[in-house]
Amino acid sequence: MTKIPLGGHIREVGSTEKYKTGAWRTFYPELDDKKCIRCGTCWIFCPEGCIYREKGKMKINLDYCKGCGICANECPTGAIKMLLEEK
């Protein structure tokens, strides 16, 4: 039988990264870099912590984005649009 640690506790910190939740999404965010003013509002509001800065630009990690749309709703310049996932 698979060994389960008592009560399912996990000693390894950050193991959640192994569990990619991007596939749960119905809508995905698309960021228009021309409209983006780098204010970081989306970064503050993202409940999954999947928005990050790279070389001064805002980026979204779609491996973990669940498509809630809070970033698009909060963006002061309308730089983020939610589009339907069509695979």
Add this chain to the structure above:
Amino acid sequence: MPRRDVIHGSRALAEAVKLCDVKVIAAYPITPQTHIVEDIAKFVANGELKAEYIKVESEHSAMSACIGSSATGARTFTATSSQGLALMYEMLFVASGLRLPIVMANANRAMSAPINIWNDQQDTISVRDCGWLQFYCETNQEVLDYTIQAFKISESKGVYLPSIVCLDGYVLTHTIEPVEIPDKEAVEEFLPPYSPPFFLDPEEPMTLGPLGDPSVYMEFRKEQQKGMEKAYEVIKKVNKEFEEHFGRSYGMIEEYNMENAEIALITLGSVAGTIKDVIDESKEKVGLIKIRTFRPFPKEELIKALKDVSSVAVIEKDISIGLGEGAVFSELKGILYATNVHPNIINAIVGLGGRDVTKEHIAKIIKECKKPKQEVIWVGLK
């Protein structure tokens, strides 16, 4: 020297909590449990018990706070009753799933509707599958003793499951009886400080309560069942140790006048006292089997105790509506099916919502089970 006090069952329970050096209590008042937590609050306020007493806005919050507290490695206690226990329902599974040895007292009380604050055992029987150990008390001495034992059993290696000490509302909570209260030193010797196998610690971060998807969930549940099987062994060992320390001993079941008995009455809780009186006065070869631990269910003990009897009556204060019988009766029939122990067996539903269970009722049940006309009888019905 142990002292002898004449006290309520609720007070006996509060005294046990004080003796066990509980570190955190999170509870919400509900009749007839209230003066358990009232007494504990007094102990904490006047410094007799050095513990954190968390006042909460509901029983759901009480159990949630207990889970958090126990996860940090603190010995944790709560008490509730009836609707309060029902409000805790989802958190009961979380506590046992995370393997946290919380001890809870439940003052057994009928479930609404109609609203009723009096005693039966529908509340704890209804949470039998939550993964908590359940102990049923007959006397106030048992209330104190089982509470001390419950911490030791729950905190034992391989068990790590929470326990409910069930005491009949009013019949025990509000009734005064002599109780021997052991010395603090003696209890400390019997019950060392809780040493958790893991605990939440900012210095060593870990995850508790992660997602368990279909690839691990079944194994997780099997581990809980193994914990309960371990408890089955541990209870016997703890009883023996308890007897060495305090001179009182309890089995998984208690047998009263069962030698040469032809009729066996089976019950849980305080009504056992009334039944013993009837047995003492009866000319029949009748004995009593009192189930002390309902979870884990004392399968082997019951089969062994019933092998030479011809008639059995299960007397219980709960009813599974739709099946039309009590849970203990159903479970007993279930375990006997696979054996060659097949006495006549009937179910007496008694005492729902605080209806008195009299000696005449018990005598009637004895008479009925010798020549059963029907499988289930409601005794005391108007």
